Amino acid sequence: MAHILVVDDDEAIRSFLAEILRKAGHTVIEAENGCAGFEKIKVDPVDLTITDIFMPEMDGIDLLAAILQTYPNSKVIAITGGYKAMYSHLTLKLAQSFGAVDIITKPFQVDQVIRKVALALQSMDIQAEEGVMT
Amino acid sequence: MNTFAKNDLHPDRDMELSQDADNEPFLVLDKLAEMKQELGPSFLNVIQHFQSGILLRPEKINQAIQANDPERVERESHSLKSVCRQIGLVQMGHLAANLESLAHAGELRGAGLLVGQLIQAGQLAHSQLTEYCTSP
Numbered sequence: 481m482a483h484i485l486v487v488d489d490d491e492a493i494r495s496f497l498a499e500i501l502r503k504a505g506h507t508v509i510e511a512e513n514g515c516a517g518f519e520k521i522k523v524d525p526v527d528l529t530i531t532d533i534f535m536p537e538m539d540g541i542d543l544l545a546a547i548l549q550t551y552p553n554s555k556v557i558a559i560t561g562g563y564k565a566m567y568s569h570l571t572l573k574l575a576q577s578f579g580a581v582d583i584i585t586k587p588f589q590v591d592q593v594i595r596k597v598a599l600a601l602q603s604m605d606i607q608a609e610e611g612v613m614t
Numbered sequence: 615m616n617t618f619a620k621n622d623l624h625p626d627r628d629m630e631l632s633q634d635a636d637n638e639p640f641l642v643l644d645k646l647a648e649m650k651q652e653l654g655p656s657f658l659n660v661i662q663h664f665q666s667g668i669l670l671r672p673e674k675i676n677q678a679i680q681a682n683d684p685e686r687v688e689r690e691s692h693s694l695k696s697v698c699r700q701i702g703l704v705q706m707g708h709l710a711a712n713l714e715s716l717a718h719a720g721e722l723r724g725a726g727l728l729v730g731q732l733i734q735a736g737q738l739a740h741s742q743l744t745e746y747c748t749s750p
Contacts (some may be wrong), residue, residue: 489693490667490693490696490697491663491666491667492660492663492664492666492667492697492700492701493696493697493700495659495660495663496649496653496660496663496664496700499653499656499659499660500652500653502656503652503653503654503656534689534692536689561692561695561696561699586696586699586700587645587696587699587700588700589648590648590649590652
């Protein structure tokens, strides 16, 4: 099980995601924007961050870049409702180009979130094993 | 699809939702049922956050319109759209998306009418969610 940061400026979406993850056995910390999220992981590092893209203060792309620059082994999943479907797709592609390991489009399904988190954590385990072998 | 129509609980309420939105369900109960099943006891706590959001966001949008701040209208409408779509509030999601589009274009004419509809819809949605949560 992993330690996960959930960042979303909407409390309802954030608490929903956090509860899904807690029910799946993970420990979760929450933040309402990228700036608050980055401050939290400085004192309480996480294995994985799930971040919304469009947020005030510091958006998800800036947070993603900051996390991966400071904690290169950490994983980030980007999530957004987008402006319209096309923009949502482009935004998430942009997040991937900045190093997001996966992307989720709102509205999301519970099993979709659990599956994508499991895959992200699995990729961390594989990287760790490869690190031990080399 | 299991849904509430917009007048299921308040048949005499005069909801002036847009013509397009009238053809959509107001609340898709299957979404709530899925959340309830997945979250168990924490479902009620999470729903309370959604209920707060659907009442407060339209008010924040209204304030942003009064302040003639399209960027803030767009951001708040975007958040409300996501919340509504996540919980199955189809018509409210459309209204919020329409406001987001207007604000994105920097055009706030007509936004006052839309936000009025959103405020009414938010109050109805709050009631229907309470009804759903308190029903056996």
